Amino acid sequence: MRLFPSLLLGGAVLATAGCASSRPASTPAHGELSSLSAASRPDAAFCEHRVPQENCTRCNPELAPRFMAAKDWCGEHSVPESQCFQCHPDLSFDPLPVLSADADLKRLSLQGEDVPDLASHAVAGKVTVFDFYADWCGPCRKVDVHMFGLLNQRQDIAYRKLNVVSWETPLARRYLASVPNLPYLIVYGRDGKPVRSVTGFDLSALDAAIAEGASR
Numbered sequence: 001m002r003l004f005p006s007l008l009l010g011g012a013v014l015a016t017a018g019c020a021s022s023r024p025a026s027t028p029a030h031g032e033l034s035s036l037s038a039a040s041r042p043d044a045a046f047c048e049h050r051v052p053q054e055n056c057t058r059c060n061p062e063l064a065p066r067f068m069a070a071k072d073w074c075g076e077h078s079v080p081e082s083q084c085f086q087c088h089p090d091l092s093f094d095p096l097p098v099l100s101a102d103a104d105l106k107r108l109s110l111q112g113e114d115v116p117d118l119a120s121h122a123v124a125g126k127v128t129v130f131d132f133y134a135d136w137c138g139p140c141r142k143v144d145v146h147m148f149g150l151l152n153q154r155q156d157i158a159y160r161k162l163n164v165v166s167w168e169t170p171l172a173r174r175y176l177a178s179v180p181n182l183p184y185l186i187v188y189g190r191d192g193k194p195v196r197s198v199t200g201f202d203l204s205a206l207d208a209a210i211a212e213g214a215s216r
């Protein structure tokens with residue numbers, strides 16, 4: 001199985017009770033979401049626990065130590081954090097498409113460090129999509145699936161990922177102060193000027209912003 005590097009990064013990933021992507025009232029300590037639960041193929045079989053059969057620790061208890069070693073474990077519910085629907089109702093198990101070598105993806109913030117001037121990272125002549133995400137945000141992973149597909153088809157899109165890690169990092173304080181939930185995307189046009197931001201999981205709004213940015 002091909003694992004996506006950013007989801008394997010360590011660091012203080014905070015998982016939150018309730019809706020995984022909304023700003024939490026408090027941030028109880030939990031395990032970390034890893035990509036260990038992702039299906040290896042798009043047509044993978046799912047078990048009665050709504051998890052890819054091959055990775056389910058309730059169907060395959062011998063797998064549990066692997067998840068625990070990756071700190072991907074919800075002690076409260078005795079399943080991997082990445083399989084805990086009670087903590088993360090909007091979990092996604094979609095495998096990410098393999099990126100082609102010329103896909104234009106860069107990571108501007110790996111651990112929530114500040115990126116003061118977004119505009120200077122907009123790529124002239126391309127639509128630049130800035131993606132504020134966190135590893136505990138299931139819908140953010142679905143945005144990645146969509147964007148990776150676009151990057152593999154089009155050379156005129158630049159994807160810039162910013163890992164906010166939590167709501168308290170310098171990056172989150174600068175850009176997410178009035179943003180209620182993730183994913184949060186800011187789209188710049190080919191002219192290097194902002195088109196608009198898209199808050200929450202809304203692929204049609206994202207596609208419309210990209211189309212508008214490409215027409216400039």
Ligand SMILES: [Zn+2]
Nearest residue numbers: 047049056059
């Ligand atoms: Zn199962």
Ligand SMILES: [Zn+2]
Nearest residue numbers: 074077084087
């Ligand atoms: Zn849980």
